[in-house]
Amino acid sequence: SQNIYILSIESSCDDTSAAILCNDKVLSNVVATQKIHEEYGGVVPELASRAHQQNIVPVVHQALKKANVTKDQLHAVAFTLGPGLMGSLLVGTSFAKSLAYGLNIPLIDVNHMQAHILAHFITEDGYKKPEFPFLAMTISGGHTQIVKVTSYFNMEVIGETIDDAVGEAYDKSGKILGLGYPAGPEIDKRAQLGNPKAFKFTKPKVEGLNFSFSGFKTAVLYFIQREVKENPNFIAENLNDICASIQYTIIGILMDKLKLAAKQTGIKHIAIGGGVSANSGIRKALKDGEQKFGWTTYIPKFEYTTDNAGMIGIVGYLKYLESDFAKQDVMASSRLKI
Ligand code: KG4
């Protein structure tokens, strides 16, 4: 059968990304991470939109070049419709529409959160694809959800955060500790060098499969303020242990809910996705679940954890097979649901 080439674009937050897929294989996946937000300790929406404007054409150009594919070979253009920052989404949406219109090929809209989950269906050496039904825990800077996935496009959110996302818990804890943005990767690195039981943070009490992280962030803040009052060098002297203790608590919160979800649904195929699934601790805890609970687990390849267009492209391909195309008047949606 014919090879299908898809160009995909991701611009929902602070990464401008373009990928080329041939069927379910990623030929190129270019990500321009916006450095500008580091100075502000968080994503500044206005600056993100501007950076997308600057990056989008060079990133698309590079993706085509790396894949050794020309525009004329493309069968469709896929793009992130939402959820995300409106100004950021508009850049990718408008670009994708124009390109599809100019090339006279189908336009395919993609839900960013579905993409974090369906990234597991990219064909990669050494990675197996999930069996339906499976549970997917999507953990990122914007979301924390447990999703029951019955088929590619049949997904049900069975638990989610009632306030902050888990990535925010990492990033805000990092800010309190004076670390750069985003702090998740550095906390993870230091956590591996520290004692996870050095300091104790209480886990929030939330009903059922929902999560809460805003109380945790406040607990970290009060704890640090109290300790620094006693010893101004407290952070510097204990940074690895603080990071290890924060990470230990966060992973405990995530795993408690995941275990409960597996028990309630009877589903033992468990996947993770989103930026925080790059975390070494959660990867290990999930893997341990294979022995402990008889789970089959799916951990994404590192490059498909944080925001990237490869994951948008695989959804584009799956929708292409069903001729599920978008109309040219489709509108970006910052609060799009799964
Ligand atoms: O999926 P993503 O790139 O963007 C959103 O859709 O939010 O996720 C970004 C989040 C940030 O909060 C970042 O701190 C976190 O993922 N992150 C990590 C790690 N790598 C990225 N958190 C913990 N450990 C990591 N290794």
Ligand code: ZN
């Ligand atoms: Zn994301």
